[in-house]
Amino acid sequence: MKRIESKINTSSAEFQSNAAHNRKLVEEFREKQRKVRDERPQRDIDRLRSQNKLLVRERLKLLLDPGTPFLEFSSLAANDAYDGEVPGAACVTGIGIVSGREVVINAGDASVKGGAWYPLTVKKTVRALDIAIENRLPVVHLCDSAGGFLPLQADLFADKYMAGRIFRNQCQLSKMGVQQVSVVLGHCTAGGAYVPGLSDYNVIVRGTGAIFLAGPPLVKAATGEDVTVDELGGCDMHTSVSGTADYPAGSEEEAIAIARDIVAQFKRPQKTHIEWQEPEAPFYDPAELYGVIPKDIKQQFDIREVIARLVDGSRFHEYQPNYGKTLICGYAHLWGYKIGILGNNGVLFNDSSLKGAHFIELCNQNRTPILFLQNITGFMVGREYERRGITKDGAKMIMAVSCSEVPKFTVMCNGSFGAGNYGMSGRAFDSRFLFSWPQSQISVMGAEQAANTLADVKIRQLAKSGKKLSQTDIDAIRDPVLGEFKRKQSAYWSTSEIWDDGILDPVDTRNALGIALSAALNTPISDPRYGIFRM
Amino acid sequence: MHHAFKLGDAEHNLELSRSADGYRLHLADRTLPIDLKTGADGRAWLTLDGEHHEVVIATRGDDVFVHFDGEAYQLRYEHPLKRLAAAGLGSAEDRVLAPMPGSIVSVSVKAGDAVTKGQILLVMESMKMETTIAAPRDGVIEAVTYDKGQTFDRDALLLSLVAIEKKK
Amino acid sequence: MSDPRQWPFHTVLVANRGEIAVRVLRTVRKLGLKGAVVYHAADRGTLAVKMADHAIEITGPTPVASYLDGAQIIAAAKSCGAGAIHPGYGFLSENKGFCQAVEAAGIRFIGPTPEQIDLMGDKVRARNYVQKAGFPVAPSAIEDDDPKTFVERSRKVGAPLLIKPSAGGGGKGMRIVRDLSLLEQEIERGRSEGQRYFGDGRLYCERYIENPRHIEVQVLGDGQGSVVHVFERECSVQRRFQKIVEETPSPALDDKKRKEICETAAGIARAIGYRNAGTVEFIFGPSGEFYFLEMNTRLQVEHPVTEEITGIDLVHEQLRVAAGEKLGYGQNDVKSQGHAIEFRIYAEDAARGYTPTTGPVLVLHPPQGDGVRWDSGIVQGGEVTSAFDPMIAKLIIRGTDRKDAIAKADQALRETVLLGCKTNTAFLRRLIHHPAFVAGDVHTGFLDANPQIAAEPDMPxxxxxxxxxxxxxxxxxxxxxxxxxxxxxxxxxxxxx
Structure with a gap:
């Protein structure tokens, strides 16, 4: 496996200008994250302090093994929703190391609306538990939630992927033999009561923790019974009378220490064996990614320059180097793990689609996880290409992606437009993890084409009724569409809607993928099997 | 930080983690690279922040004895579950420990007695000197461990107290 | 000197434990004799028990009590055919009754005659005897001698003087009088305190020596007319009235003074026809005055420093004279070279008022090297308990001079590894770095006056x-x-x- 020879001139004006631009984007991203994580109204912090509660980040620090990484999911979830008032969707999820075990953490953030569940809170939680199911990762739930946000109950309660799915997923995990522990640090009311209830183990803090189907006011309204929180669902009642909770704790610190000790009892899974060799840092500095990614999304760049800054020793075995050259395929090692990589170097043609489908089959045949690096404007269109069967060749690639048994990982490096999103394992195609870079964009087509298409439709409708539009009228139709389109194709919109597992600073991609790969190998890889490839 | 060692009267919180080529010692104000290679008979080589030290280490139960730079030290490990459970239920003042080895001269309380802070609980003798042990706080005597004439080592539990409210 | 195989005893039983039992057995074995030891169960597995040819278990209500049970020890000696008993120090070493019982059983007591033990065991009688023989004792007045003239006699002792309750001990009720005009008033106070503490108001008084040094002289006598001194030892560094560092020669003495004090000691021993190794202790004042304090009729804890500078094996000499040999050499044959310091390694916490510590001996790496001697009864895997005195070892350092010995001592103390039970080695290192110690300018109250030496310094x-x-x-x-x-x-x- 030879080293990629970078053709980038890092002292060029273009490189420097790209780097400055992308560093600024990353700074903006970091600032948004900082606000989401650390900026709360003082009264909310005071309220938690007066209840002897720790903030969710403090809890995480106590829970995680020191000196170990935490891969946080969707840190900017719900950031473009609810007028930005529910930072991080009021919960923190991610993969961390607890007592040496890889676990998914699902922690409510009581400093946001008392930890109330918004629709996107539910979506983020369900996604975290899906990750747990797909990768067979034990879960630690840090429960501190006021319950569902009632004004939006219709958007979070009943549908297939709404709140019930949390509990359904918990049951599935349990059925699979994947263990869960809940730490009850606040009230777990109504549905929330099932989170500890459905966990294999749970710990409850005396004084602040409580579990009940209905709190004292509702009980009073329903039956007239007067009862205190402690009597109804407190630590000592549940651990000594009802058996709903397992371990009493005198403080949050103790509760978390007990939870750590519980996780230490979990059997460590036998990892799926894939090719592995001693890890090696990339030869090219990953920080050079800032200068590799062009300022203008329309400007093409060689995806090999990205690969060279992600993989071990910057070494890459390229498959079919002379065929279907708009899709780069090949093998590399990342944090020691052997992976197959598909990266776009332009629009997908017939040959590149066939090459991609073939390479995906190779990876499945030899049990090699696949990394998709998306920078795709779509499959080629036009008479000539339809005659050559671009649709059926694209269908082959989509079939191969969909039916892949090896774990897939997707990074939205730049553009992700049209069916290219699908062919390169977009969100709908069950990549185990999907991350976005700050400047990346996703939409069914480019914003300007879309706006023009919509404007054209309008103009033709009006023309039918005999109206003729001035350029000003056209702009008045086109510009709002363009604005809305641009907003919703940005990575910040995607991540707010949880179409990904979070935005990454490009230099963090290698570690994020390493952690994701390690997690994915908890699940065995089945034999490859596909549907019908249209020949 | 979950873990702690007691060194003398001071409690030091710390964490340990593994790195690519050794370990890291996490303290309140800093993280230091560290490693320990053990040899025969307790001798070991400690690398701390790039400097090498020859040390001798022995352990017994939760006690760790370290000979470092010409002096011997004793550290006592406080398991997080034990330490945090104690913090949740009250203070270390619930347990009256022997300040030195010795024997009991007289005991003036029995289990169930309510005592006030400063009240003399027992008199012990060590090195031909009598020492009176007084109640560290108000409370109720839960148990008295030794009878008159019995001997004990340092840090032996002499008496335990519970809060007055809890007893009621 | 004759062949030990010609001696009237072939097996020597050590009626002691710990480092001194090991020390005595070492010489016994070196001489080709058989060594026996008695031990309490608490000492099973100690070095002395392992070394001995015969180890006989003794019992008692407490471990200490078993080592004080003369009848059991004599029975043990008979059971293993021991012809002599070495009492070590402490326990029964200065017990006249034991000495008599041993000899009545036909066993040699390695020590002085019962009469010599008796004389020197009674502090007042010893003092009177020494005074009458013409040696210096501190001026004093005993109330009981003539209560009516007590105040007058006290005034004659001279200021400063110390008033002590006759029945007392441990410093209680003691009063220092520096101004004789306050004498009567202080006597009244002393009397009432004595009454209060001991129910006995009788007093005595003696000259108070400010900042005294403790200097003692090793003597050897064969009971057949020969007595030599084996130079002095200075034992001024004390805590709780117990010596912790002893050295020889004393930095306080010039050659003239050394000769004077050593010959005084030899004279006292000669006056009583002393047999055995013995130690005459003096209190030594800042202006060079010294007074007889007491005589110890046994081997001293600190005897090794004398051995180190003279090359004389004092235990060997004890055995020889007990076997009936004559010393066979004179004062001029006793020569010294260099400087030796002994450090008592205690299981104790100096910073907590020297309270004893206990614990297992998990690791023990005694220091090694030229001029380094480690006398100890403990072994790795053993246990330090509160059953006995907390002294667990003695580190003896020999140097070309005092400065050299101190430097070597620092290194040896650094290298002494004992894990499992806190010891005073770090404290001893702080002590020997103190400028006053380096200058040899110490007195028996030195540690009390400098409590910072005992305190643990801030840790880097x-x-x-x-x-x-x-x-x-x-x-x-x-x-x-x-x-x-x-x-x-x-x-x-x-x-x-």
Whole structure:
């Protein structure tokens, strides 16, 4: 496996200008994250302090093994929703190391609306538990939630992927033999009561923790019974009378220490064996990614320059180097793990689609996880290409992606437009993890084409009724569409809607993928099997 | 930080983690690279922040004895579950420990007695000197461990107290 | 000197324990004799028991009591055919009754005659005897001698003087009088305190020596007319009235004074026809005056320093004279060279008022090297208990001169590794670095006047970090958690995205 020879001139004006631009984007991203994580109204912090509660980040620090990484999911979830008032969707999820075990953490953030569940809170939680199911990762739930946000109950309660799915997923995990522990640090009311209830183990803090189907006011309204929180669902009642909770704790610190000790009892899974060799840092500095990614999304760049800054020793075995050259395929090692990589170097043609489908089959045949690096404007269109069967060749690639048994990982490096999103394992195609870079964009087509298409439709409708539009009228139709389109194709919109597992600073991609790969190998890889490839 | 060692009267919180080529010692104000290679008979080589030290280490139960730079030290490990459970239920003042080895001269309380802070609980003798042990706080005597004439080592539990409210 | 095989005894039983039992057995074995030892169960597994040809278990209500049970010890000696008993120091070493019982059983007592024990065992009689023989004793007045003239006689003792209750001890009721006009008033106070503490108001008084030194002289007598001194030892560094550092020669003496004090000691021993090794203790004042304090009719804890500078094996000499040999050499044959210092290694916490410590001896690496002697009864795997005196070893350093000995001592104390039970080695190092000690300018109240030496100094941050690191890496619950982290995650470290 030879080293990629970078053709980038890092002292060029273009490189420097790209780097400055992308560093600024990353700074903006970091600032948004900082606000989401650390900026709360003082009264909310005071309220938690007066209840002897720790903030969710403090809890995480106590829970995680020191000196170990935490891969946080969707840190900017719900950031473009609810007028930005529910930072991080009021919960923190991610993969961390607890007592040496890889676990998914699902922690409510009581400093946001008392930890109330918004629709996107539910979506983020369900996604975290899906990750747990797909990768067979034990879960630690840090429960501190006021319950569902009632004004939006219709958007979070009943549908297939709404709140019930949390509990359904918990049951599935349990059925699979994947263990869960809940730490009850606040009230777990109504549905929330099932989170500890459905966990294999749970710990409850005396004084602040409580579990009940209905709190004292509702009980009073329903039956007239007067009862205190402690009597109804407190630590000592549940651990000594009802058996709903397992371990009493005198403080949050103790509760978390007990939870750590519980996780230490979990059997460590036998990892799926894939090719592995001693890890090696990339030869090219990953920080050079800032200068590799062009300022203008329309400007093409060689995806090999990205690969060279992600993989071990910057070494890459390229498959079919002379065929279907708009899709780069090949093998590399990342944090020691052997992976197959598909990266776009332009629009997908017939040959590149066939090459991609073939390479995906190779990876499945030899049990090699696949990394998709998306920078795709779509499959080629036009008479000539339809005659050559671009649709059926694209269908082959989509079939191969969909039916892949090896774990897939997707990074939205730049553009992700049209069916290219699908062919390169977009969100709908069950990549185990999907991350976005700050400047990346996703939409069914480019914003300007879309706006023009919509404007054209309008103009033709009006023309039918005999109206003729001035350029000003056209702009008045086109510009709002363009604005809305641009907003919703940005990575910040995607991540707010949880179409990904979070935005990454490009230099963090290698570690994020390493952690994701390690997690994915908890699940065995089945034999490859596909549907019908249209020949 | 979950873990702690007691060194003398001071409690030091710390964490340990593994790195690519050794370990890291996490303290309140800093993280230091560290490693320990053990040899025969307790001798070991400690690398701390790039400097090498020859040390001798022995352990017994939760006690760790370290000979470092010409002096011997004793550290006592406080398991997080034990330490945090104690913090949740009250203070270390619930347990009256022997300040030195010795024997009991007289005991003036029995289990169930309510005592006030400063009240003399027992008199012990060590090195031909009598020492009176007084109640560290108000409370109720839960148990008295030794009878008159019995001997004990340092840090032996002499008496335990519970809060007055809890007893009621 | 004759062949020990010609001696009237072939087996020597040591009626002691710990380092001194080992010390005596070492010479006994060196001479080709058989060594026996008695031991209490608490001492099973100690070095002395392992070394001895015969080890006989004795019992008692307490471990100490068993070593004080003369009848059992004599029975043990008979059972193993021991022809002599060495009492070591402490326990029965100065017990006239035991000495008599031993000899009545037909066994040699390695020590003085019962009469000599008796004389020197009674402090008042010993003092009177020495005074009458013309040697210096501190001026004093005993109320009981003539209560009516007590005040007048006290005034004659001269200021400063110390008033002590006759029945007392441990410093209680003692009063120092520096101004004789206050004498009567202080006597009244002393009397009422004596009454209060001891129910006995009788007093005596003696000259008070400010900042005295403790200097003692080793003597050897064969009971057949020969007595020599084996030079002095200075034992001024004391805590709780117990010696912790002893050295010879004393830095306080010039050659003239040395000769004077050593010959005084030899004279006292000669006056009583002393047999055995013995020690005459003096109180030594700042202006060079010295007074007889007492005589110990046994081997002293600190005897090794004398051996180190003279090359004389004092235990060998004890055995020889007990076997009936004559000394066979004169004062001019006793020569010394260099400087020796002994450090008593105590299981104690100097910073907590020298309170004794206990614990297992998990690791023991005694110091080694030229001029380094380690006399100890403990072994790795043993246990230091509160059953006995907390002295666990003696470190004896021989140097070309005092400065050399101090430098070697520092190194040896650094190298002394004893883990499991706190000892005073770090304290001893602080002590020998104190300018007053370096200058040899100490007195028996030195440590009380300088409590900072006992206090533990602030720990440098690097030491604290090293200790915490070493401890963390040696503690399973900490190391296991760290080791459980997968390699890649450990390498990535505390990364956040």
């Amino acid at each position: 941050a690097q030491t604290l970090h090293a200790l915490l690191g070493a401890a963390a890496l040696s503690t399973r619950p900490m190391r296991d958690v760290a080791d459980a982290v997968p390699d890649m995650h450990a390498a990535i470290g505390s990364w956040r995205n």
